[in-house]
Amino acid sequence: MTQLALVIDLNVCVGCHACVTSCKEWNTSGSAGPxxxxxxxxxxxxxxxxxxxxxxxxxxFPNTQTVHFPKSCLHCEDPPCVPVCPTGASYKRAExxxxxxxxxxxxxxKYCAWACPYGVRELDEKxxxxxxxxxxxxxxxxVALPEAERxxxxxxxxxxxxxxxxxxxxxxxxxxxxxxxxAGYALMPEWGTHPANHYxxxxxxxxxxxxxxxxxxxxxxxxxxxxxxxxxxxxALDDVMSW
Amino acid sequence: MNPRVSVILLTTLIGAGQGLFIAxxxxxxxxxxxxxxxxxxxxxxxxxxxxxxxxxxxxxVASVFHLGRPARAWRSATQWRTSWLSxxxxxxxxxxxxxxxxxxxxxxGWNGTYGSTQGSxxxxxxxxGFTGTLLALALYVCTGMVYACLPxxxxxxxxxxxxxxxxxxxxxxxxxxxxxxxAAPPVVRLFAACALVFTALGFAGRLASLARNARLxxxxxxxxxxxxxxxxxxxxxxxxxxxxxxxxEFFHGRSTKFVRAVRWFFLLGAFAVxxxxxxxxxxxxxxxxxxxxxxxxxxxxxxxxxYFFAQANHPQNLYYQAIA
Numbered sequence: 001m002t003q004l005a006l007v008i009d010l011n012v013c014v015g016c017h018a019c020v021t022s023c024k025e026w027n028t029s030g031s032a033g034p035x036x037x038x039x040x041x042x043x044x045x046x047x048x049x050x051x052x053x054x055x056x057x058x059x060x061f062p063n064t065q066t067v068h069f070p071k072s073c074l075h076c077e078d079p080p081c082v083p084v085c086p087t088g089a090s091y092k093r094a095e096x097x098x099x100x101x102x103x104x105x106x107x108x109x110k111y112c113a114w115a116c117p118y119g120v121r122e123l124d125e126k127x128x129x130x131x132x133x134x135x136x137x138x139x140x141x142x143v144a145l146p147e148a149e150r151x152x153x154x155x156x157x158x159x160x161x162x163x164x165x166x167x168x169x170x171x172x173x174x175x176x177x178x179x180x181x182x183a184g185y186a187l188m189p190e191w192g193t194h195p196a197n198h199y200x201x202x203x204x205x206x207x208x209x210x211x212x213x214x215x216x217x218x219x220x221x222x223x224x225x226x227x228x229x230x231x232x233x234x235x236a237l238d239d240v241m242s243w
Numbered sequence: 244m245n246p247r248v249s250v251i252l253l254t255t256l257i258g259a260g261q262g263l264f265i266a267x268x269x270x271x272x273x274x275x276x277x278x279x280x281x282x283x284x285x286x287x288x289x290x291x292x293x294x295x296x297x298x299x300x301x302x303x304v305a306s307v308f309h310l311g312r313p314a315r316a317w318r319s320a321t322q323w324r325t326s327w328l329s330x331x332x333x334x335x336x337x338x339x340x341x342x343x344x345x346x347x348x349x350x351x352g353w354n355g356t357y358g359s360t361q362g363s364x365x366x367x368x369x370x371x372g373f374t375g376t377l378l379a380l381a382l383y384v385c386t387g388m389v390y391a392c393l394p395x396x397x398x399x400x401x402x403x404x405x406x407x408x409x410x411x412x413x414x415x416x417x418x419x420x421x422x423x424x425x426a427a428p429p430v431v432r433l434f435a436a437c438a439l440v441f442t443a444l445g446f447a448g449r450l451a452s453l454a455r456n457a458r459l460x461x462x463x464x465x466x467x468x469x470x471x472x473x474x475x476x477x478x479x480x481x482x483x484x485x486x487x488x489x490x491x492e493f494f495h496g497r498s499t500k501f502v503r504a505v506r507w508f509f510l511l512g513a514f515a516v517x518x519x520x521x522x523x524x525x526x527x528x529x530x531x532x533x534x535x536x537x538x539x540x541x542x543x544x545x546x547x548x549x550y551f552f553a554q555a556n557h558p559q560n561l562y563y564q565a566i567a
Contacts, residue, residue: 017482020482039485043485044484044485044486045483045484045485046483046485046486046487047487048487048488049483049487052481052482052483053482054478054480054481054482054562055478055479055480055482056465056469056471056476056477056478056479057476057477057478057479058471058473058475058476059473059475060475066479067469067471069469071482071562080393080394080395082325083322083325083326084325084326084327084328084392084393085322085326086318086319086320086321086322086326086328086329086332087315087318087319087321087322087329088318088321088322089318105315105318106311106312106315107310107311107312107313107315107316107318107319108310108311108312109309109310109311109319109328110309110311110492111326111328111389113488113492114244114393114396114557115393115395116559117395117463117557117558117559118558118559118562119489119493119557119558119559119560119562119563121488122487122488122489123311123488123492125488127311128311128312129311129312185470186470187467187468187469187470188463188467188468188558189467190462190463190467191394191395191462191463191558199469199470201470201471202471
């Protein structure tokens, strides 16, 4: 079984919001209609987004770290938002595990948003239906696109390659490898939702310097110094200067 | 959570409507068993059922305002296998239908089987009343479970939610029955006594849930929310400045002082004051105290429901602590 997911490397994310804007750009221009905004160029702009980048400060000065934290639907393997939907508009695709909303069935009762502990579902205030990350389902399945572009817009936009996309049920995929080898974790494990999206933790980057890296043992400039000095009586190259 | 007027009206109105219908069925059963001595006029059940129908329908109408796409509401009856909301959506119209049928049966005089003047449990009105009572009780369970089945909202995820929805609905329903009926004083006193009992039980249940919720420790923290193990994590930006669905739907934006005031208001308005007035009604002081009891209790229950929603602290709020 396939479970498509994102793996987000918090160690690499610089909080540039490129994933947010490219997500909005792609998903507001699609066949599902616009993701509406209100007062976009005015006071209190608001609108529906599938993806948000938040920032947290961890620790106390001077030992602080700023963590940029992109947040979108985690496509839980046991999604609590799906069984509560009274109309069946909220569903999880069997073939690839993407949690989707059928915009033609949604009645906008907001109950699924109540049932999601992560707060990743946002009601589109204009169309009055629940919207959420689709993993760019219209893009990743589009055979008209070159294979390399069949990825979510956010993944393609990330300038630091902090977002990986793939099948976490395939043990050899890049995402599975990243989760396994870089201690990938899921959010709020206490609710048993088994999020498909994983996050890679911040890692301390340390440089270990050995003495022979500071002064190379085989430094060719020093090689001569190790040679025995010729005695003064030996002839010099030009018969004038001594060694 | 941000309390919505439509949902507050829905839950309080249908609760009272269901309780009112059960009150009618209790009287009809009591008459049959010779427990209610007072003569019941033939229009008593019809007008009672009509009022229950109107009150419950008003709740249903209010609920429509909660929907973004009301025209598609019929779809919400499809997922009864998994969704308590869907079950509520099925049981509520079914209950309304049975209430209408009950009113019609009494209007047409479908009691007194086989022409006998003495009623029996096999009367159409009794059978319809029994069905309606079962549906009313089922609707209490559905309404309560809509909230109690969400494990993340820990203030709601308790059997007390279902118990309180049932008890408070019954209390206000019987109080409404006592206030609205033109029947003889013994019937009014019966209704008032039942309302008093349910108000007392509801008070105990609500205090129990308040005590439980006061001791709740959040399961989700900022540490589990972003998966970083450090005792001090502070949000510096939620990613936008002008608000979003997440900030509007899950925060009530009132001060702790205001919320506490609402709690005192509903403890007095939904329980203490109506209990005193209902006790006076049972003692036979007069009709006006019973009417006052219902009106005050209903206003108190509106506050109670507001508090019920406002008190629920959604774990998603962890992600929306600082604008920038």
